Amino acid sequence: MQLKKYVLSSLVALGLALTVPLSARADATSGAIAEADILPGWRAPDGTHIAALRIRLQDGWKTYWRAPGDAGIPPRLDWGYSGNLAGARITWPTPVVFDQNGMRSIGYKNEVILPLAITPKRDGRAVKLRGALDIGVCKDICVPQHLKVRATLPADVTTRDARIAAALAERPFSAGEAGVQTMRCRIAPTPKGLSLALEIDMPSSGAPEVAVVETGLSGVWVAEAKTRRSGGTLFAETRMQHVAGEPFMLDRSALRVTVIGRKHAVDIRGCSAR
Missing domain, CATH: 2.60.40 (Immunoglobulin-like)
Incomplete structure (x- = not known):
């Protein structure tokens, strides 16, 4: 029975992705259901760049953790068009457990900041971060969102961003x-x-x-x-x-x-x- 729910939720998510018009999709400038941007952060002494992906949702909407539960849609993130990027690792803040029509889902509401540990290919140079994010957002209905983000992460900024530091402290x-x-x-x-x-x-x-x-x-x-x-x-x-x-x-x-x-x-x- 649970597997049927998993397959059904996956089919629903796929169906939404195919049928929701482009006007219902959000990017960093649309001001729609969900918006995303990059907090450029700082360069650490070991050469790692600490940045963050920020997702902001309209009131009452939620999005999902890396393991979203049977009622959730797993997020997907692609940094494939970035420059001077060797790797990016997400730190997931502690999520919230939701009850959704008798099924459990796990995620975030309002705003979530996902810290990123960025490894540059070449030390001492800026990273041009370009990302495409596919997430599900839900309220009374669930809607897939395709968000694009970009930012230049300078190599000479060493001042910590308090917002990112707070999100790092919220990890499990x-x-x-x-x-x-x-x-x-x-x-x-x-x-x-x-x-x-x-x-x-x-x-x-x-x-x-x-x-x-x-x-x-x-x-x-x-x-x-x-x-x-x-x-x-x-x-x-x-x-x-x-x-x-x-x-x-x-x-x-x-x-x-x-x-x-x-x-x-x-x-x-x-x-x-x-």
Whole structure:
């Protein structure tokens, strides 16, 4: 049933992308449902340039995190037309968990600043950042948005931007920062894929706690995890299958679990056998 919802939401998103007129799409200057721009940031002592992608939404609208849930649309970002760019890594601030028609989605509302760690190809020179962003935004309906952003990131600016610094501070805690002791997992085959049971020894992040599981595998759907806590241990159970019905292998070391609680979120990587 959950896989049907995943396929349905994907088809709906594709249908919207094909049928929404160009006038309903937004770019950095349109003033429509969603706008995006680049905060140029500063050049760090190690040569990395710290910038940010800022997305602003009209009141009541929301957009989605990297793992958006069954009711969400995953964001896609392409920096392919940039100059002097060797790589760009996003730091995702802690998202909000939404209930959408009985389905869970994960994302942001109003405004979100996504810090970028930019690696220039040539040190000491400006980066000409050009990006194309495809996101879903939802209120009473969901509408795909295609946004284009551009900015020149100068090499001689070293003053930190307080807005970007604040967004960096909003990232989930690492396992070490949050006091996570161990994360154990049991993986078992099912008729259509795999089941996953997790035991995470960690202090409470504030009830209710939601565990979001990412496999790092393309085309693998992961169901909403059911979570419960007993003392200092958080338990989570989910199942997964390939959307095309193909076999797949799960690498324990690549498993990523984000626990989103009322007080804070925690980013945990890799699990040991249970």
